[in-house]
Amino acid sequence: MSLRDYLEEYLNALNEVLQKDDSEIRAAIDEQWPDEYDIRRVVFLQPATRFGKLSTEDATGSEPGYLTNEMPSGWLRPPVEKYKEEIQDILHTHPDANEQTLKEFARKLWGHKDARFLAFIKGLVKK
Numbered sequence: 001m002s003l004r005d006y007l008e009e010y011l012n013a014l015n016e017v018l019q020k021d022d023s024e025i026r027a028a029i030d031e032q033w034p035d036e037y038d039i040r041r042v043v044f045l046q047p048a049t050r051f052g053k054l055s056t057e058d059a060t061g062s063e064p065g066y067l068t069n070e071m072p073s074g075w076l077r078p079p080v081e082k083y084k085e086e087i088q089d090i091l092h093t094h095p096d097a098n099e100q101t102l103k104e105f106a107r108k109l110w111g112h113k114d115a116r117f118l119a120f121i122k123g124l125v126k127k
Contacts, residue, residue, distance in 0.1 A: 002099065003099040003102055003103070003121070004091065004099075004102070006122065007087055007091060007102075007120070008091075010040060010087070010119070010122075011084060011087060011088065013032050013033075013040070014080060014083075014084045015084070016028070016032065017029060017032055017044075017080075018077065018080060018081060018084070022076070022077060025044070025076050025077070026076075029041055029044050039115070039118050039119050039122050040119045040122060042115040042118070042119060043079070043080055043083050043115060043116055043119050044076055044080055083116055086109060086110075086116075087120065090102060090105050090106060090109070093105075103120075103121055106120045106121065
């Protein structure tokens with residue numbers, strides 16, 4: 001499977017999860033990716049402050065975030081929607097780019113150690 005195909009499938013899965021009510025997102029994540037070690041789950045579990053400002057807070061990436069069980073209801077949705085939009089932007093801005101080029105754009109955007117980058121490139125990993 002090519003990286004682009006993997007990302008299209010991943011975007012579809014993210015859309016399915018985000019269609020759920022906030023109280024159902026955790027269960028939808030488990031249903032979509034039952035393996036608790038699947039890297040694609042990580043983007044839902046990082047503290048919201050890791051993803052920059054939210055509409056109700058002036059959080060920055062350098063401030064410590066809340067623990068996931070301390071976050072207010074609905075905290076999952078904004079960072080994941082932003083991540084989904086960033087993936088779509090990369091794919092649409094570079095429609096003819098090869099996998100290495102897509103990977104480079106993602107690395108510049110998130111950094112090579114960021115969980116969002118790791119979930120982005122999971123499609124390159126040989127199974």
